[in-house]
Amino acid sequence: ETGVTQTPRHLVMGMTNKKSLKCEQHLGHNAMYWYKQSAKKPLELMFVYSLEERVENNSVPSRFSPECPNSSHLFLHLHTLQPEDSALYLCASSRGEYNEQFFGPGTRLTVL
Amino acid sequence: GQNIDQPTEMTATEGAIVQINCTYQTSGFNGLFWYQQHAGEAPTFLSYNVLDGLEEKGRFSSFLSRSKGYSYLLLKELQMKDSASYLCAVLDSNYQLIWGAGTKLIIKP
Numbered sequence: 001e002t003g004v005t006q007t008p009r010h011l012v013m014g015m016t017n018k019k020s021l022k023c024e025q026h027l028g029h030n031a032m033y034w035y036k037q038s039a040k041k042p043l044e045l046m047f048v049y050s051l052e053e054r055v056e057n058n059s060v061p062s063r064f065s066p067e068c069p070n071s072s073h074l075f076l077h078l079h080t081l082q083p084e085d086s087a088l089y090l091c092a093s094s095r096g097e098y099n100e101q102f103f104g105p106g107t108r109l110t111v112l
Numbered sequence: 113g114q115n116i117d118q119p120t121e122m123t124a125t126e127g128a129i130v131q132i133n134c135t136y137q138t139s140g141f142n143g144l145f146w147y148q149q150h151a152g153e154a155p156t157f158l159s160y161n162v163l164d165g166l167e168e169k170g171r172f173s174s175f176l177s178r179s180k181g182y183s184y185l186l187l188k189e190l191q192m193k194d195s196a197s198y199l200c201a202v203l204d205s206n207y208q209l210i211w212g213a214g215t216k217l218i219i220k221p
Binding site for chain 2: 004040041042043056090097098100103104106
C-alpha cells in the first residue's frame, strides 16, 4: 500500500473516445505529478501540480488535459488520442516538489 | 542537453553482490534518487544522495561522486525478489527531476 491509488488500472479506448484517469493520494502531500512510461524509455514528466497550482507542463499535446480540484485528487482527461499514446500512466505525489515521490500503481492505456 | 546513462540490463546470482552504475550530465545538481520498480508495479523510493559518499540502508547502499557525475547502487546478499528495474533520477538546478531509462536486474538461482 503506497498511499497513492489510481483508477482504472487498465483502459482500452478508441481514438475518438473521451476518458479520464483518476489519482488520489492519502499521504497529505502538496505536490502531484502525471508521468508517461513507455517500454525501455525514461519516465516522461507530463504535469506537475503544487498546492493545486500547475507549475510544469512539459509541452504535452492538448489531447491530454489535467485537472487538480484539491491537493488529494488529480485527473488526466483524454480525448482523440493516438495509438502512440499507448503506455503506462503513473501518478505520483510528494511532500514538496523536491522530495522523494510516491507512485501509484499506474493505468495501462491502450489506444486502438 | 541533459542525460542520464544506466546499463539496460544486468544479471547476477542469488546471494551475490551487484553494482548498478549511473552517470549523469545535467544543468546543475540538487540530488540523486534511486527507485526500484518491479514488473507491472509502481516505482518505489530507495535512496537519495546529495553529498559525496556512501549511504547504507540495510542490504542496499548508494554512492555519489558529484565531481565525476557518477552514482552507483550496491545490492548485497541478493535475493530473488530483487529482480526488478532500478531507476536513477537527478534533480537539476531548476529542481526538475531527470530520469534514466532504468536498469533491468535479473537474479538467477
